[in-house]
Amino acid sequence: MRAPVTEHPAPSERVRDALRAAHLYYMQDLTMEAIAAELHTSRSSVSRLISYAREAGLVEIQVKTPAERISTALQRIQDKHHVTVHVVPVPDSANEVDRLERVGMSAARILNQYFDSNMTMGIAWGSTMSAVSRHLQPKVTHNSQIVQLNGAANTRTTGIVYASEIMSRFGAAYGAYVQQFPVPAFFDDPATKQVLWRERSIRRVLDIQKRMDVALFGLGTPLSDVPGHVYTSGYLDEQDFQSLNASHVVGDVATVFYRSDGSSADVPMNLRSSGPPLDQLARVSRRVCVVSGKSRMPALRGALAAHLITDLIVDEATVHGLLDD
Amino acid sequence: MRAPVTEHPAPSERVRDALRAAHLYYMQDLTMEAIAAELHTSRSSVSRLISYAREAGLVEIQVKTPAERISTALQRIQDKHHVTVHVVPVPDSANEVDRLERVGMSAARILNQYFDSNMTMGIAWGSTMSAVSRHLQPKVTHNSQIVQLNGAANTRTTGIVYASEIMSRFGAAYGAYVQQFPVPAFFDDPATKQVLWRERSIRRVLDIQKRMDVALFGLGTPLSDVPGHVYTSGYLDEQDFQSLNASHVVGDVATVFYRSDGSSADVPMNLRSSGPPLDQLARVSRRVCVVSGKSRMPALRGALAAHLITDLIVDEATVHGLLDD
DNA sequence: CCTCGGTTTGCACAGATGTGCAACTACCTT
DNA sequence: AAGGTAGTTGCACATCTGTGCAAACCGAGG
Incomplete structure (x- = not known):
């Protein structure tokens, strides 16, 4: 700059x-x-x-799928979960990296339809959000802001960068004010969180989060051989994993965990998480979820069950797996 | 087809x-x-x-002018007349034909932002509308219709084709139902119009016109060396012209005439016109006017005074002339 | 006035896209 | 079954677009 x-x-x-x-x-x-x-x-x-x-975002290009071209199977999913699905075409042969990259690019462009002046968008961080942030299409907005949903990471591995860098990419793309959330991803002691949450500076951010118009997030998954970023970068120890297992957790949104039936209220780990409670998240009017790769399918099923998603951007292969429900 | x-x-x-x-x-x-x-x-x-x-309209491309890039002079016009102005860049050197063609093309694309499923659009006919119709961008809509605003012409001169052809181009582009208006442009005797207007088949069309969501029209002008189509194709005789002169008419929308102050109620010729009364037109929620060439400037001033326009698509040179008000 | 660093410009080439054409295919007609 | 018709395909070429590079340009110091 x-x-x-x-x-x-x-x-x-x-x-x-x-x-x-x-x-x-x-x-x-x-x-x-x-x-x-x-x-x-x-x-x-x-x-x-x-x-x-x-x-510079002076030109806007969108590809629109006419309603009658949506397969009935997909339509059924949309109706069942009250969700709009954007299918990203990716060849089955593509590897996970390419897949994520391409879903991220599509997501970034679709996002421009949803975010505008005078809006607040909350964003999580992780490999998916990192991919999206790298492909944002600039768009001029006024009086808009980006707010971080959960505590910051500080690692830089395999293309995943500081949460703050993701944030600032969003801010730059939309000319939006960026509201960081300077807390750890997880607290060791729930009491610490309780105390910190009473601080005015923190309350201010929590307040902005509560009033956001759009939430944008990927899904984390503790299962599978390709787990989410949170699960691999030393945020969690052996005991934590045991706790998650004991709770039958299948995924997380912004470091808040849920089970396959969508429940999350009584997962102990969530008392230590910095992300917004999922029932609060579900009150945001537009909740955009980006998913790439079949490994996230259990997590996706859970997120749908929890009604966390209003707009789903997902690669072709993964959505096909979903059709069998 | x-x-x-x-x-x-x-x-x-x-x-x-x-x-x-x-x-x-x-x-x-x-x-x-x-x-x-x-x-x-x-x-x-x-x-x-x-x-x-x-x-096929599966791709939508739009160029958006950021608000802060609108000149203050233009902003003043917009505020004064409660109108959104789309300026079409055309080199001053361009001749009238090119100019019209290019304005028409831009208008056709802008129109796609305004017309959608479940809408009714009324359209006039004339050289401007002909140009627009030739450049329409298809867009899939459902349950939409196009309704003709004023009686049909039957000439085919210098690129201007049957009104019905213009209509059907619109219908084809949007997959809309086309409602023709099978009456003459002007009646010789106002009484004939009165009578015909009582016919159920005609009333049905008038009814649709009253309920339209978008009106699209060019401007006719009796002044200048490049008068509108209506004035040159034998619709009007010497006596008619005298009548228009006596009424100080500066322009027309869909064969309904108005003065420079926007008044039109007491123009005798309008009793014989097949187009919708201008006060009725002004109640349509979106009224898109396409203007090309400085010769239409007096007509444009009048139309603005009559509050006939909510969205104006006009070439650069002409809008510059307007700034001096 | 000259130099320096950073930016913009046009050229020439490289790369990407559009299109006439002939071969081909599917389907209909006789 | 042969022939006809209309639509589709890939090739070869034409056109259009993107970009490295050297020259020109501009403003800030010196």
Whole structure:
């Protein structure tokens, strides 16, 4: 981020030109050559202007699936769980990394339809959110904010970066105010959490969380050979895992755990978690969940049972597994 | 329009593939080459699939002007007349034909944001509407209809085609039911209109017009060297022109005339016109007006004064003329 | 006035996309 | 079964778009 000190043309000249070029290109179907003539510049500059327009979010492209093209099986899932499903096409041959990357990219674009000015979006962190954050499409919003849902991580492994970096990517993409949540992911002692939760600075964040318009999260899973980030990075010890097992936990949202029937209230670990109680989460008007890979299927079933999701973005193979219910 | 009798692959196979290709192309930024590999087909087929997806309205592209980039002068106009202005960039050097064509194309795309399922759109006819109709972007809608606002023309000159052809283009683009209005543009005798207006078949159409959600129209002008279609194609005789002059008419919407102050109630010619009274038109919740060329400026001023417009699509040069008010 | 660092520009090339055409396919007609 | 018709496919080519690079440009110091 460089301060706007040295700028060649007038500061907004570029935006104006980009806007005009984009208009001519996308609305009037002119070729870049023709646009170059109208703007008295070179074709390559026009190419760059239009790239800029796209990157700056001046152009919005969406692919819309006509209602009658949704398979009846999928329709049944949507009706049953009151959820809108966005299926991301990914070849079955793709590996987990590619899959996540592509689901993340699609999710980022779909998200732009849901987030706008004067809104607050709460986001979790983890490998899925990291992937999404890397592909965000900028969009100009005003008076909007991003709030962190659960305590921060501080590891940097295999492409997963600081929670704060994820947060700031979101903030930058939307021009939104970023509200960090400076607490640990898990507390050792529930009492510590209780005490800290009474602090005004913390209460302020909790308050913002309660009033958010959109929640965005991935799913963690303790099962499977590809567990979520939380389960592999030393947040939990042997005893914790035993506790989760004893509670029959199948997944988590923002470090809050739930069972396959969607219940979560009496999972002991949740007393130590920094994330929002799931019944509170379920009151957010739009709850967007991003899922990639079959390993998350049990977690997804549980999340659906808990009514945590209003909008599900999921890869093709995984959604197919879901159809057999 | 061919009945869906002979089709090579399964009827909807093509849509499915196009949708998938479009997803991969626009949402996941894959190259057509890569998409071809995933779909097990050739790159050129993918190119065609994506073209098809665009043409079929499966892809929606819009260029959005951030609020802070609207000039204060334009903002003043918008506030004053409670109107949203879409400025279409057209080089000053462009001739009237190009100008109209380009404004028409932009208008057609903007229109897609306003028209949707379960809506009724009323449309006028004339050179402007003809231009718009030629560039419509298809969009799948259900239970929507297009209703003709004023009596039909039957000439075919300089690119302007039968009103019915304009209508059916709209119907085809949106998959909407088309309601024709089989009456003359002007009646010789107001009494004939009175009588005809009592017919049930006509009343039905008038009724639909009253309940429309969107009205789309251009502006006619009797002044200037480039008058609207109505004024040049033999609809009006010498006496009519004198009458319009005597009434100080500056323009018309769907063959209903108004003065520069927006008044129209006591213009004698309107008793003979088949179009909807302007005070009725002004009650439609969205009223989209397409204007191209400075010759329409007086007509535009009048239409604004009459509060006929909620959304104005106009070329750059013309809107500049307006700023001097 | 000159130099320096950073940015923008246009060119030339590389890469991606669009399209005429001929071969092919499925299905209908005779 | 042969022939016809309309639609689809992949190839080869044409066109359009993206980008590395060197030159030009601009403003800030020196």
